[in-house]
Amino acid sequence: MLTTVSGSTCLKNFMIKVKETDVSCSRCRNKYYRSNQASSNTVSDDVVYQPPAKKQNKICVPQNTFHCLLQSVKGPSHSSCCICKRRGHKFVVVPSCIRNNVLLKKCNRSGWLRCCPGHIDGDLLKDDAMTQISDLKSECQFNRTDIFNLLQQVRTIALKNQNKRIDFDSDSFISDADYYNLLGLSRGSFDDICSHITDIRNTKNRSLRTCIGIYLTKLRSGMSNRLLSTVFNIGIDSIKRSIWSARKALAKEFTSNYIGFEHITRKAVVEKHTTDLAKTLFGGPTDPVILIIDGTYIYIQKSTQFSFQRRSFSMHKKRPLVKPMMIVTSTGYYVSVLGPYFSDNKNNDAKIIIHALSNNAETIKSWLNEDDVMIVDRGFRDSLNFLNELGIKTEMPKFLKKGEKQHDVEDSNSSRLTTKNAG
Incomplete structure (x- = not known):
């Protein structure tokens, strides 16, 4: 309806300047006169009612909405998926965190649309769903609430990450x-x-x-x-x-x-973590546990403490290191790791295994039984007698006898097979 309103009244009530030829919609006019009648029973003389000359098809766009050229997902918001365009009824509303993440990564505003549950993974879209989002640009609307929520989220993220460099709590911060x-x-x-x-x-x-x-x-x-x-x-x-x-x-x-002898049973080691070749070469009628033992190195930095610096320096490798003792099965399954030990001359492989068994580290004595087999290399030669006294069988590559240049057929084959399994 056409309405004539004085400029001072509009400036006072609506904070806008108008001309005599301006047209207002019935919704805005009724809102103004309802508020005016609540404060006063009389109508202002500045307002003059005029009957409408004819019906006009005017569209009143809210003043808190503006148009922006962004990529916008097309299609119905409730009857089809906004990503794969599949039609159905079992859809979920796209959370605001996902909409904002899509806006940041793809410059795409999906609005209050729905999608298939399979496209969502927690608070993010799956990679294949992200690639299916349309790249076509079209005009979409942002109202005051959308802008306020977007700025509020940006403010929250900025305050959270202003003092952080590496954040393991945010899934999108680290790739x-x-x-x-x-x-x-x-x-x-x-x-x-x-x-x-x-x-x-x-x-x-x-x-x-x-x-x-x-x-x-x-x-x-x-x-x-x-x-x-x-x-x-x-x-x-x-x-x-x-x-x-x-x-x-x-x-x-x-x-x-x-890891450790208490996390697995002997039966599981024999049935699941022992190869048939190891059973054929070293097994027996009682199905013993077959373990492969060897020490390895972990290189470390030079310590500032003098005593630790001396004991952790290896004369063999010419650098600081510590030595853990690895105990594995023939399939490579780690049963336990003893140590780490110092790398000086007081901690070679033989002395480490003797120390572990003497002190019953990780209750190893109660876990092992007689006739169990330990496959070792020549570095354990000084501990063979100690292991045999405990009833543990040992398998080690044989040494050449004095005056011999090579092993015979039986010794060389057994040594090669033992070394192969130990490696």
Whole structure:
């Protein structure tokens, strides 16, 4: 309906300037006069009613809406999927976090549309669903609520990440390749490890995932605590507490379930982790446990403590290292890892296994039985008598006798087969 309103009244009530030829819709006019009648029973003299000359088809666009040229998903919002365009009825509303993520990555605003449940993975769209989103640009509308919610989310993310450099709590902050480069594990393996840990509480400075990530990053890269403090933007004291808490929690709740003599039974080792070739060569009527034992090296940095520096320096490798003793089956399954031990002359392979059995490390004596077989190399030659006294059979490549240049057929074949399985 045509309405004549004075400029001062519109400026006072609507905060806009109008001309005499301007036209307002009936909705805005009724809203104004209802508010005016509530305050006064009389109508202002500035307003003059005029009957409409004819019916006009005017579209009133809300003043808090503007058009923007963005990629917009087309199609019905309730009867078909906004991604694969499949029609059906079992759809879910696209969460706001996914809509904002699509807007940031693809410059695409999907609005309050629906999609198939199979396209959503947690708070993100799957990779194949992201590639199916249309690349065509069309005009879409943003109202005041959409802009406010978008700016509020940007503000929240900015405040959360203003002091963070590496964040393991955000799935979109670190890529799968970064997970492997930092931790040596995939994202799925890291999530599986964190799901076992319950003994670490979330604090203001770091969460459970950040604590485990700091510890695995240090193991992977060997960075100092000061450098880790710079990378994760956490104080050195917090880095030390995170490493100590992660090591303690992993040893208690994760490592004990997958390594050590108590995590597996003898029957499982014989039935599932012993090859037929090993049973044929070294087995017997009682189906003994066949284990392969050898020491390995873990290289470390030079220590500032003099006594530890001397005992961790290997004269054989000419660098600092520690020696864990690996105990595996013929299939390569890790039964236990003893140590680590120092690398000086007091800790060769023979002395390490004698020390472990003498002190019954990890209750190894109660786990082993008589006639069990240990396959060792020549570095264990000084421990053979000790092992035989405990009733453990040993298999080791034979030495050449004095004056011989090569083994005979039987000794060379047995030595070659034993060395092959031990390797």
